[in-house]
Amino acid sequence: MKKSTLVNSLIFIFFLSSIFGCAKRNLVYFSDIEPGSDFSTQITDYPEPTIKEGDLLKITVSSLNPESNLLFNAGVMSSTEGDRMMNAAVPINEGYLVDKNGQVNFPVLGMVVLEGLTKEEAIEKMAQRLEEYIKDPIVNVQYLNFKITVIGEVANPNTFTLDTDRITILEALGLAGDMTEYGKRENVLVIRDEEGVRKAVRLNLNNRDILNSPYFMLHQNDVVYVEPDKIKAVQASTNQRSLAVFGLLASIGIAVLFNLRFYFE
Template sequence: MIYVSKNTMEEEVTKAKYQGLHIQEGDVLLILVSALDEIAVKPFNLNTANKVGNDTGAGINQYAQPSEYLVNDEGFIYFPVIGNVFARGMTQVQLKQDLETRLKKYLTDPMVSISLKNFNVSILGEVKNPGQKESVSQKINIFQALGLAGDMTDYGDRTKVKLIRTGDDGVDQIVNIDITRSDIVNSPYYYMKQNDILYVQPDQNKQVLANTNPNRALTFQIIGALLTAGTLIIALTRK
């Protein structure tokens, strides 16, 4: 079973470029704000922990934990002091820059770190371990996603992998991917996004086996026998 066998992989792989994730409705963002003045920064972190002084005597919040922010149905997060901030469709870098710009009104040299808590993809169909998979890394390509599911079975059609993805406008789209082509690395679907669904179709051999499965014929025979027996019982009870 050979992947990326069509075209010249050495030429195509250099064109792969990770664009970063775009924030979606339902995402849970982990956001931490830091600055030199730990007292001033405290209201902007929901989970403010104990403070520890450094060698110079200045207080530094070394144990602060990121706070969780849910992106609501309208694409907003509610940020302390600032209020509603529109996040849907932004990359994490764009949201970071937006928040840092807003925070400069209150803080000197604010720094914001953002990560996604709930990066999940679903891999279904002809794979060895189907289901919803969680990835520690947010930068994961289609082959790494299949690896989370134990790779395809021998019956998986590598030329017909369906990807279901929710766009920034909230509309689902379905695309067919041929992972035997090396130019897949140029595709906008090479890197996975949160909540993507991969479905690996069975090849023709598996479909033929499914339709000619002897167990299916046996099932129909049993159903036929039960119907016949039921008809005879009804007929006997009427006599």
């Protein structure tokens, strides 16, 4: 009888340890870097984002010719302080939309294909085209709708529109208020549309190798999804949570009854 009681007690302890063992999670980023030690790695030349259909671009042109500046910038900028003051009330260019053919409709130049080019390549192409009309043009290209989305087990899931085209996955998580304690840092999903293909890549933020991943630097329209662990998944469902609690109480009750039975026999 004592042997049976001991077996039941061990089963009960194992049951409880298995439940609480599931809740254990490594909450430390780059946990494979030893505490108190230094780590360095060569900065990777990450692939630059390329211009895609649906991007909204701010394209400005500067030259020594005030009239040309007004023509190509719709009053955004001019070459002298007096002209800047005169045109201060002129609405700022709202941007050029990249259409389904990968083109923008630019003043005088007409339709210009920019899809598939990096910002630097787009600047070079625009400058070459503009040299037919103005001398030594200085072109600047910026994204106006560069956005990333962070969802899942983060404090503030949202879509963020940025004023830069360079953002790391860590910065994106920072914008979203960081992961909750239920977020799987070892299994973060990045979804990216690239050259007509939608890719989903899993990243381990507990591992320092992520610093050299081509997905460490995000591109426009990337979606970062932080998956919840099993405990949170159960808690998310009222029915499942109730079943879990009921199952735990039932197991405790059964174990107690068995122990009491053998005790009184």
